[in-house]
Amino acid sequence: MTFNPRKLPTVLTSQELIDKAFRKASKVTGRNKKEKSLNKLSTISNVLESYFSRIVSEHPSYDNLAPFYREMVDAVVGLGQLKKSLAALQWANSMTQKIISRGIRKIKGGQNPETVLKEVYGRIASVIEQIDYELRFLNEAKQKMREIPTLSNDFTAVFAGYPNVGKSSIVSVISTVKPEIASYPFTTKKIYVGYIAGSKRIQVIDTPGLLDRPIEKRNRIEKRAILALKHLADVIVFVIDPTEICGFELEKQLSLLSEIKSQFDIPIIEIYSKSDLHDKRDRLSVSIYTENGIDELVRILKNMAESKSDDVTGND
Ligand SMILES: Nc1nc2c(ncn2[C@@H]2O[C@H](COP(=O)(O)OP(=O)(O)O)[C@@H](O)[C@H]2O)c(=O)[nH]1
Numbered sequence: 626m627t628f629n630p631r632k633l634p635t636v637l638t639s640q641e642l643i644d645k646a647f648r649k650a651s652k653v654t655g656r657n658k659k660e661k662s663l664n665k666l667s668t669i670s671n672v673l674e675s676y677f678s679r680i681v682s683e684h685p686s687y688d689n690l691a692p693f694y695r696e697m698v699d700a701v702v703g704l705g706q707l708k709k710s711l712a713a714l715q716w717a718n719s720m721t722q723k724i725i726s727r728g729i730r731k732i733k734g735g736q737n738p739e740t741v742l743k744e745v746y747g748r749i750a751s752v753i754e755q756i757d758y759e760l761r762f763l764n765e766a767k768q769k770m771r772e773i774p775t776l777s778n779d780f781t782a783v784f785a786g787y788p789n790v791g792k793s794s795i796v797s798v799i800s801t802v803k804p805e806i807a808s809y810p811f812t813t814k815k816i817y818v819g820y821i822a823g824s825k826r827i828q829v830i831d832t833p834g835l836l837d838r839p840i841e842k843r844n845r846i847e848k849r850a851i852l853a854l855k856h857l858a859d860v861i862v863f864v865i866d867p868t869e870i871c872g873f874e875l876e877k878q879l880s881l882l883s884e885i886k887s888q889f890d891i892p893i894i895e896i897y898s899k900s901d902l903h904d905k906r907d908r909l910s911v912s913i914y915t916e917n918g919i920d921e922l923v924r925i926l927k928n929m930a931e932s933k934s935d936d937v938t939g940n941d
């Protein structure tokens with residue numbers, strides 16, 4: 626299911642919502658007090674009903690969200706509170722409609738319209754005030770979820786390896802010249818998304834700062850981001866710089882590789898970068914300068930993408 630976090634609705638505070646409904650009602654007229662009061666109540670009923678329904682329907686069904694997004698949403702705002710807040714809006718919707726129907730019945734039954742109206746206004750305001758926390762939560766959640774990158778369902782290759790080994794250089798050589806940069810929902814992390822065109826488009830993801838250091842040193846939210854990548858990645862391209870010019874010993878790089886292997890249950894393509902500077906050929910060696918090995922890497926990715934789309938069961 627598609628999820629566009631940038632399209633989530635802005636949510637009013639309880640006071641703003643009360644003002645909105647009552648302001649609309651204040652403009653309503655009628656031939657007499659009774660009719661005017663009934664018109665006011667049906668206006669409030671419409672305003673609230675359409676408001677609550679719109680907010681709830683503009684949120685996706687979080688249970689049916691692709692696992693990558695579910696993880697992201699849970700890490701960023703908390704799925705439990707999100708669902709509770711939407712349920713609170715539905716509760717407020719049915720409560721306010723009940724209060725209004727009761728008011729309408731009382732007026733039709735001959736009670737003083739102004740007295741009934743006052744009582745209904747008070748009750749409605751009190752119900753809406755009770756969901757003030759949830760309304761604010763939903764609005765903050767919208768702001769936070771804006772940061773979640775929107776990605777496609779294409780076959781996805783995620784790049785990993787220590788800093789300065791050449792990941793970004795390779796990503797920009799094999800995929801669309803200018804990768805889209807989306808911020809990851811953590812202070813400094815960004816995710817770079819490029820595409821390799823072809824009969825099966827390939828999404829190429831560079832995640833500086835995520836898969837470039839041992840995982841146990843990560844804070845909780847970074848760990849969750851790495852977890853989320855598991856749902857997204859069809860293959861990991863692990864880049865090793867055997868020249869160690871990157872500043873990390875080969876041994877250290879290989880130990881990160883085995884850590885990632887143990888964490889991710891998906892194919893891993895191991896490559897050497899900077900092949901113009903060394904002669905190691907026991908892995909596929911690529912150079913962005915001589916372009917040595919680049920076509921081969923793209924060919925391997927394309928073959929994997931093709932065979933994945935043949936797989937009728939697919940994955941998430
Ligand atoms: N000689 C050589 N240098 C490279 C090659 N690929 C990347 N570099 C250099 O390695 C450095 C780090 O590259 P970068 O792509 O930023 O690494 P990242 O941190 O893994 O994304 C840069 O100075 C690149 O110019 C290559 O194939 N050959």
Ligand SMILES: [Mg+2]
Binds near residue numbers: 789793794831833
């Ligand atoms: Mg980089």
